[in-house]
Amino acid sequence: MRVAVSLLVLSAFALALPAQDRETTADDLLRAVERKLVAANERAGPCIACVVVSRSEKYPKPTSDVPGALGTFDPKQFAKDNPNGGEQLAKALDLSDPRAVADHGFACGVVIDDKGLVLTPYHVVDGATKIYVHLPGAAGSYADIHAADACHDLAVLRLLSPPAGLKAIKFADVRLTQRDGPRGNVTSGKLAVLVASAYVPNLPINKPSAALGSVTNVRHHLPIQGLDQRQRRLDDYYLHGPFLEHDAKLNTGISGAALLNLDGEMIGLTTSAPVPGLGEKQPEYAFPLTDQRLRVIEVLRRGEEVEIGFLGVLLGTNFASLTVSGTTPLGPAAKAGISPGDVITHIDGATVRNYDDLLGHIGSALAGTKVTLTIGNTRDVTLALGKWQHTRPVIASVRPDPVFGLRVDHDSILAQTVGERARATTPKNIPVGVSIGTLAPNSPAEAAFKKLGDDPQKRWLVTHVNGKAVTTPAEFYAAAKGQKTIKLTVIDPTEAKRQEREVSFP
Template identity: 25%
Template sequence: MTKNTDSRNPKILRTRRLTVLSSIAVLGLAAIVGGPIAFHQLNVPELSSLAQAAETAVQPESTAQPAGFADLVARVKPAVISVRVKIDEPQPTASSDEDGSPAIPPGSPLEKFFHDFGSPNASSGHEVMIGEGSGFFISADGYAVTNNHVVDHAQSVEVTTSDGKSYQAKVVGTDPKTDLALIKVDGQDFPHVSFADQQPRVGDWVVAIGNPYGLGGTVTAGIVSAEGRDIGAGPYDDFIQIDAPINKGNSGGPAFDHNGNVIGVNTAILAPSGGSVGIGFDIPATTVKVVIAELKDTGYVTRGWLGIQEQPVTADIAAGLGVKQAKGSLVDEAEPGSPAAKAGVKPGDVITAVDGAAIKDPRELAQKIGGMAPGTSVTLSVLRNGEPKDLAVTLGTMPAERQAQADTGPGSSAAPSKEQNLGLLLAPADQVAGAGEKGVAVVAVDPDGMAAEHGLQAGDIILDVGGKAVSNPDDVRQDLAALRKDGKQAALMRVQSVDATRFVAVPLGHA
């Protein structure tokens, strides 16, 4: 069975395959604007001169040709390629009896059919899937850039150039974290393009060329709408937003500036209706150049690694920490044996700078650390209990992707205790099945309470409150009372969930 595929989520689509169906209308307006004229003061020669001037002013409007991108497109389009991949994936089979026949109820009209003609599961259990995307040559010897999600798990890759020639390509290397891939076609003298040296400005013209719906060689134009966009695709999100229509099938295609240099690689669209609504996202050329160079050298990308779980500093968390500004990256956990743990980074620290460069949020920290080589020594500036502190860290190598740890929801075996003001039902974690040995388990949450409003859920484990470790509900109550007595507006709790540890700032009610 053959079908076309595309990666997507409800709002952000990876643009492996789609096209442009809209049309563009060009409107021209010409007007002569003048003030009131006292004709009794004008003689015939003056009227004749005025008429000639008006004719001269109007004429250029009627003969001038509108500026376009034809010359630019003619120069760069030969370097843009269509990318077609074949993926052979195992498919789940329907439920069946032990003898391999489908689980059909006895007496069903289908029972005799399957007995005579065989089970619908009598297939190989595999499905051939065809995906289509875009790419572009960056060298005369056949190196080309595309998206990781275009060639991910591909058994074969075929590229087609603008003149209709097809070539087999091999995948040199991929980087899922930035959704980039480098492929190679054997040959010489391929037309190719260069990356822009500078980040484009918001409002600059941009031309996108790609392979929407497998049509190949489609050109659209627009402007750079925004920069530094985070769409939740990964820790290194720093996308350029453009309004040049890009669709499924444009994935991996280039976006050019008015000089014909690549400013970004098309990778995703905002698509509430399934197609382009004029909001597309490009990986910046500054990122692409670094990643592609490393893929060409080694086939993979190595990044510096701190080894922390982190979260943004919200206004509520800043109040709970007693800091003035909601900036920086709050450390939820330093992984045992990680570079951060060895350097003395602790939960509750707020990382405010790296080597003196201010850090706005966890995304900026991830980008800065990820852009450094393993083994690099850096200085982390942190706030600990409101006091500034510098820590020297030698970065490690980011490990391979780790599976999220599965956990089962706790079943209470102890009499829970209520924390009335926050709407929590609590019990010692070591007395709740599956909750572990440390902390206080949240057995139930009042859906209308303050804790639920700020993200606490049944099954969470409260590890500490206001920087103090807790082991039973009385510890939680006493620490909350102390915070209220000290005039704190919020209680900062370190909470362990199924897949992560985080801080939750819950506003304190009156005792």
């Protein structure tokens, strides 16, 4: 361990130790450190898993059409079904056997629910055809991808045969220092414990390892060379999100390990994903588990899609200030009356001065979140964020049941699709509703919308269900639930004179 870290540890514990009659020695301090490290490892160690991932195409195809359902693997049945060389191949594909791990990939994961949910970065399981989670004590289970979001690089796995006695990690209260705000409780110099369960050849995967270090820096966004502000996007957390930089190391950098405080509470999830522009020897990073990040994890825990917040403002060429040059027609900002020339100075009371600040607040929020914008330090505007449209992979095993084949989405998706083709209007006359999400092939809903022409997702806004106004997907599904017939009122926001039409099914 580095001398600098050792001195920091000793200094910290010298202040923490109770007063004694004799002088505190270096040995006392080191033993105090040792007790803290052991206690943190004992508290969090049972929650740390080794996630083995295969991308082999040799497995039988999953029988379920639920997104992320990968299923288990029965090597005996596989060998029986493939008598010519199947037994040897079955051994190579059996991820429950540590001897097979070397032929596949592995990372770490953290148990976040005692019913069998495990958190890991999305890039760990991207493209997986089979996943097995090794747990302390030689326990383990095959797993499905319960939910995942590539934008935030997070995934939650669901163990198919969760062992008894699973223990969930405890999350710490992580607060980062904000501009012109109070000092956070996770800052440079904070001691940290890294706990990981890594594969080591010829050894069983049954016990995690721990290392002591510190948070060396808190990056409000990564210092990526050659990336200007215009290239920072909401659909890639690595381009706008905060990171903890740390020096706690085990054998090698590994994704999905738990970075803990000395109380054994989790403050970060490590990532070793290569980030272009950081060079070959990039530091060790972890996602800080702030309230914003935990809200994303909670959505994934429920198995649902993470819906990134969307404001709908266009900025001028000077990204050093937040002067609005325009708004997305039909978008949240336009509905709230934000106009060209307005200068956003605060979001929910926090000072924002440039594009990076704006991304930090909006990128960490979810669709439907109410935020208050301060305009020019003179007036406050409260609005509900829409949903950001992107093409990054999303997995959600829990989705609303389609209504006669129809699933809907936020109206901000249509706003971003039609763009400037939407007719400008005053804020109070901007239509609200839900957009067309997906239409199941050969369904009653698909047949009904075909009568109105092609590409319904790019044209129609649903404003009413059986005469009841709907403004969110949740309101739509609530209004449609249990109905034997559905009559939708729809409009085309690109028309000069918006004409209401009716779509009925079945």
